[in-house]
Amino acid sequence: MKKLSFKIITTLWITLLIAVVCGVSVTALMLISRKTADDKLRQTLVAAVQSNSDEMEFSNGIFEVENDFMYYSDGVYCDLFSEDGEYIGGETPHALINAPSDLKKVVKRTFDSKEYYVYSELLEFTKFEYEIDIRSGQVISYEADVTPVNELKPVPYSETNFQNGISTNEAIEIALAHAGIKKNEATVIGVQIPVYSDRQVFKIEFTADSSSCKKIYIRAICPSEDVKTMFTNIGKSALYILPFFVIVAAIGAYIISKKTVAPIEKITDSAHEISTGNDLSKRLETNKAPREISNLADTFNGMFERLHTSFENEKRFTSDASHELRTPLAVIKAECEYALSENADDEEKMQALESIEEQTDKMTSLVSSLLSVTRAEQGLSRFTLEEANFSELVEDVCRKFRTSKNIELITDIDNDIIINLNNTLMTQLVENLLSNADKYGKENGVINVKLYSEKDKTVLSVRDNGIGISKEDLPKIFNRFYRADASRSESEGFGLGLALVKKIAEIHSAECIAESEIDKFTEIKIIFKK
Numbered sequence: 001m002k003k004l005s006f007k008i009i010t011t012l013w014i015t016l017l018i019a020v021v022c023g024v025s026v027t028a029l030m031l032i033s034r035k036t037a038d039d040k041l042r043q044t045l046v047a048a049v050q051s052n053s054d055e056m057e058f059s060n061g062i063f064e065v066e067n068d069f070m071y072y073s074d075g076v077y078c079d080l081f082s083e084d085g086e087y088i089g090g091e092t093p094h095a096l097i098n099a100p101s102d103l104k105k106v107v108k109r110t111f112d113s114k115e116y117y118v119y120s121e122l123l124e125f126t127k128f129e130y131e132i133d134i135r136s137g138q139v140i141s142y143e144a145d146v147t148p149v150n151e152l153k154p155v156p157y158s159e160t161n162f163q164n165g166i167s168t169n170e171a172i173e174i175a176l177a178h179a180g181i182k183k184n185e186a187t188v189i190g191v192q193i194p195v196y197s198d199r200q201v202f203k204i205e206f207t208a209d210s211s212s213c214k215k216i217y218i219r220a221i222c223p224s225e226d227v228k229t230m231f232t233n234i235g236k237s238a239l240y241i242l243p244f245f246v247i248v249a250a251i252g253a254y255i256i257s258k259k260t261v262a263p264i265e266k267i268t269d270s271a272h273e274i275s276t277g278n279d280l281s282k283r284l285e286t287n288k289a290p291r292e293i294s295n296l297a298d299t300f301n302g303m304f305e306r307l308h309t310s311f312e313n314e315k316r317f318t319s320d321a322s323h324e325l326r327t328p329l330a331v332i333k334a335e336c337e338y339a340l341s342e343n344a345d346d347e348e349k350m351q352a353l354e355s356i357e358e359q360t361d362k363m364t365s366l367v368s369s370l371l372s373v374t375r376a377e378q379g380l381s382r383f384t385l386e387e388a389n390f391s392e393l394v395e396d397v398c399r400k401f402r403t404s405k406n407i408e409l410i411t412d413i414d415n416d417i418i419i420n421l422n423n424t425l426m427t428q429l430v431e432n433l434l435s436n437a438d439k440y441g442k443e444n445g446v447i448n449v450k451l452y453s454e455k456d457k458t459v460l461s462v463r464d465n466g467i468g469i470s471k472e473d474l475p476k477i478f479n480r481f482y483r484a485d486a487s488r489s490e491s492e493g494f495g496l497g498l499a500l501v502k503k504i505a506e507i508h509s510a511e512c513i514a515e516s517e518i519d520k521f522t523e524i525k526i527i528f529k530k
């Protein structure tokens, strides 16, 4: 199956995320709003009952509803029922008339398969107001109201006694007797003596125990459908809006992911171009890309750099190797042609054969050097290191060393230095260094070989007082096939010895350092870390 692109995957994830977030948000919002609206409706019912409670009274024994009583307001119907549950008045549709129950709590009731919220209270007319004639003690008027929620506090009054009339206490007793309330069941709130033009009265206010008072049921009712309809509408709107949001999110996510991926695509194209083209020296552009991408491009560039160097080295190596092989082959070919020609006598044929042998030896030596370098390049995958006595190995090679220029070999080798080494490779390394010191040394010169161990390293140093190496050549002598001009003219060689030394040192995790001064000395140090 074809793999999905990053753009598509990102778009899908972002869209899914936004769809889920939108869905959850809308649901949460609807639930919260529904709860709020529900609470609000319940409060409206309670408030309707409470505000209407103040609009009723029993005046001189007759139940009166004031004009401000709201039978219907804001979708809420208010009904009145007698103490026995008989319907007294209201504007509620007939089907909804139902005796009040579940006092002081909002309940849900179903009428005609519709749902309603209902709130009922039993109002007790426990607050009385009497006017008693001061002279005759006659009840002029009386009222019974619902005691307000914040109960009334009694106001102190003074006892007054009128000549040719009644006293305050007598007036209170007359009012209580008229209301049919015992003295111990009532609380006198206040007694006033207002001045009227035609008569003088005691105005007495008191509250009484509920058992002996008149009662009225008040019931508020409203359909719950309004809330439901509102939320069905919100839900429907959400259903229409949500897909729109998801489409916008998908488009947005696609544009964002496209923009995000654009630098990666650019890098991929450039990298593809570099890897399929012939020019490995090209590099990816890193300036304009964001940090992560430019880091990626830098890593690619580093990789291209190493590949480029490695390809260049390989190319040079192959061309140098073929070049070195071509010369002896050309000589062999020429000598053969001459020996086979009619002009050559026996002696000349012998000379040609000798020359051919010499060139063949040269080629054999070159091929074996090449093989050594190539093998060494395979590193530890081909060779194993074992703990061995390095001092003995160096002493052994020095003992076998034969000089061609009467050079004196002076050794200063610490005893029993043990390191992890590959015997064959390390012997080759020391032999190469000694061979160079001899080849580029002076007649009757000196070679110093030192091996010593310090705290964190072991050092092998081979120093001669020969032709030396120029500052320009010094950094290149470890390259394959590199030979300094001075040595090229004087001695034979392929320029592979030090390249091999370097590879062998790398296998042993050692470092090669060369120091030299023209016509004075050359010292090659191999430093093994402990």
Ligand code: ATP
Pocket (backbone or CB within 6 Å): 369, 436, 437, 439, 440, 441, 464, 466, 467, 468, 469, 477, 482, 483, 484, 485, 487, 488, 492, 493, 494, 495, 496, 497, 498, 499, 522
């Ligand atoms: P090969 O070792 O392959 O037979 P070579 O000796 O020329 O040939 P390297 O051993 O790799 O090659 O040395 C590279 C070059 O470094 C030499 O050609 C020479 O110019 C220079 N060189 C190396 N050792 C010395 C030395 N001890 N004194 C002066 N020049 C040196």
Ligand code: MG
Pocket (backbone or CB within 6 Å): 432, 435, 436, 493, 496, 497, 498
């Ligand atoms: Mg050499």
